[in-house]
Amino acid sequence: MFEFVSYLMAGLSLGSTYVLIALGFTLIFGVMGIMNVAHADVFMLAIFTYLFISTTLGLPVGWALLIAVVAGALAGLVVYWAVLKRIDKSHPVALFVSTLGVSYVVENFIAKRINFQRPSLQPIFESDPIILGGVVFTGPRLLLFAVTIVIAGGLIIWLKKSKTGLLLRAVSENPLMARVVAIDTNRVVMIAIAIASFIAACGGLVVGNATLTADAFIANSLSLKMFAVAVVAGIGSVGGATIVGLSLGIIESFTVAYAGSQWQNVIGLVAMAVVLMVRPQGLFGRVLRVG
Amino acid sequence: MSNQEALSLNDLNVAYGVIKAVQGVNLSVAEGSITALIGSNGAGKSSTLKAVAGIEKAAPGSIKVYGEDISQLQMRQRVINHGVVLIPEGRSVFTTMTVEENLMLGLRVGDQRAAAGHAATFSMDEAYDLFPVLKDRRNGRAQMLSGGEQQMLAIARSLLMSPKVLLIDEPSMGLAPLLVRKIFGVMKDVFARSAVSVLLVEQDTSIALELASDAYLLTHGEVVAHSSSDEMRRDSRLREAYLGKGDALGKTAKQGQN
Numbered sequence A: 001m002f003e004f005v006s007y008l009m010a011g012l013s014l015g016s017t018y019v020l021i022a023l024g025f026t027l028i029f030g031v032m033g034i035m036n037v038a039h040a041d042v043f044m045l046a047i048f049t050y051l052f053i054s055t056t057l058g059l060p061v062g063w064a065l066l067i068a069v070v071a072g073a074l075a076g077l078v079v080y081w082a083v084l085k086r087i088d089k090s091h092p093v094a095l096f097v098s099t100l101g102v103s104y105v106v107e108n109f110i111a112k113r114i115n116f117q118r119p120s121l122q123p124i125f126e127s128d129p130i131i132l133g134g135v136v137f138t139g140p141r142l143l144l145f146a147v148t149i150v151i152a153g154g155l156i157i158w159l160k161k162s163k164t165g166l167l168l169r170a171v172s173e174n175p176l177m178a179r180v181v182a183i184d185t186n187r188v189v190m191i192a193i194a195i196a197s198f199i200a201a202c203g204g205l206v207v208g209n210a211t212l213t214a215d216a217f218i219a220n221s222l223s224l225k226m227f228a229v230a231v232v233a234g235i236g237s238v239g240g241a242t243i244v245g246l247s248l249g250i251i252e253s254f255t256v257a258y259a260g261s262q263w264q265n266v267i268g269l270v271a272m273a274v275v276l277m278v279r280p281q282g283l284f285g286r287v288l289r290v291g
Numbered sequence B: 001m002s003n004q005e006a007l008s009l010n011d012l013n014v015a016y017g018v019i020k021a022v023q024g025v026n027l028s029v030a031e032g033s034i035t036a037l038i039g040s041n042g043a044g045k046s047s048t049l050k051a052v053a054g055i056e057k058a059a060p061g062s063i064k065v066y067g068e069d070i071s072q073l074q075m076r077q078r079v080i081n082h083g084v085v086l087i088p089e090g091r092s093v094f095t096t097m098t099v100e101e102n103l104m105l106g107l108r109v110g111d112q113r114a115a116a117g118h119a120a121t122f123s124m125d126e127a128y129d130l131f132p133v134l135k136d137r138r139n140g141r142a143q144m145l146s147g148g149e150q151q152m153l154a155i156a157r158s159l160l161m162s163p164k165v166l167l168i169d170e171p172s173m174g175l176a177p178l179l180v181r182k183i184f185g186v187m188k189d190v191f192a193r194s195a196v197s198v199l200l201v202e203q204d205t206s207i208a209l210e211l212a213s214d215a216y217l218l219t220h221g222e223v224v225a226h227s228s229s230d231e232m233r234r235d236s237r238l239r240e241a242y243l244g245k246g247d248a249l250g251k252t253a254k255q256g257q258n
Helices: A002-032 A039-056 A061-082 A092-113 A139-161 A163-173 A175-180 A185-211 A218-233 A238-259 A261-278 B045-053 B075-082 B099-115 B124-130 B132-136 B147-160 B177-193 B205-211 B229-234 B236-243 B248-257
Strands: A130-132 A135-137 B005-016 B019-030 B034-038 B062-065 B084-087 B165-169 B197-201 B214-219 B222-228
Touching: A002 A039, A002 A135, A002 A139, A002 A163, A002 A185, A002 A218, A002 A238, A039 A061, A039 A092, A039 A185, A039 A218, A061 A185, A092 A218, A135 A139, A139 A163, A139 A185, A139 A238, A163 A175, A163 A185, A163 B099, A175 A185, A175 B075, A218 A238, A218 A261, A238 A261, B005 B045, B005 B197, B019 B034, B019 B045, B019 B197, B019 B214, B019 B222, B034 B045, B034 B205, B045 B084, B045 B165, B045 B197, B075 B084, B075 B099, B084 B147, B099 B124, B099 B147, B124 B132, B124 B147, B132 B147, B147 B177, B177 B205, B205 B229, B214 B229, B222 B229
Parallel strands: B034 B197, B034 B214, B084 B165, B165 B197
Antiparallel strands: A130 A135, B005 B019, B005 B062, B214 B222
């Protein structure tokens, strides 16, 4: 029983990582209809920005966090302005490949700056573990899960209730009709990218706080999961990405525990293949939706 | 009725690559009137409408709304600054949203137009009064509405946008003949009450001519006839020449009575 609960907890924090990346990926796809592979690199950039600001520049933690999150959101917008905006949307392969290119350039640039090492991080938030019935709940994992729930829940409510959320849903469902009702599509896309990148940056920080390492190539493995989660959920579905992301984490955790770690990365891809065979539109449909 | 021109097209051309869909169309819509643009499939009716709305690029040619040329403006500016509002053909509502959310997207434009100094023509309550069925289902998804109700929602939404020139593309598409009559009846009432000027594209010639006061017949992207709707209806020679024998005119009139 103790084992079961601790695997579950490990799964939830792993799943939280996937959710925090997949939410933004699916949001960007929702409003732009493109797969931004470079999205996962915002996650990595936030950790390194934090590291640079807090250790190299020696600024207080609060400032470092704030700057890291803002820098993450800006990084997403820069990729949009420099690449996504300039490529014809009727060539999805060109967009896909160019975001892949951005990803390689950013990762290797950062890796070169730190001589291809993996610097370690000091815990950002100090916390004591909570012990309940013999199971140890570590602070960073609880924080990661709590941040995920707050962000996913907040995003869903914002999309459903706010005026800007309504505009995002309009552009996502039907870009031409959105123009008919005089929505400034460009502005809506930029809002979506800023929010998506903000979420990924928050993810980078809370995950970094749990793993205590900064890896320039973390996006390589994460982008595959981001892709699988978004596609299985039904790309564009925010609620779906949350449920599927957490489930994938839990499934992987139990796979590692009972079948061996060599199977961990297989599960997501097998699930993706099976779901796409049975429901090509994903489990929760295609349009940017709350459900 | 005033004789001021709400919309006038001068030498309008639309081309898709080398294919010329619209060639040198001259057309005008008098303020407060309904003008029909009829013709067979592929005659360039929708392309004309899309060029006025700003979806298609018109080059060369001028598009004037109350005397001001809007042909170089973005679609958004045409809507907000000049009240040029399109109701596209087919499924033209946001199906995953509620009825009320669809209307709010229209009202948002109406508010923006009001802020830019153009008085709002309809409020949400008035829209619901005109279409009680929408009020009953305001919190339901638009997806759950019938085709006719979706068309009413699209019309209500466009009215909330405070239109001056309303461009309606094939409102009868995919609807049963009886329902088409009903929708056109509603449109006639609503447009009579507001000062909006309408350019209507419709394949169902007979019903279009009933609603409109004026009609243009388009063939291969060119205007081949322009007269009052009554004259156009009487001119069987014209119909046979351009719409084919036993055209939609006779057929749908009969269907409508069933």
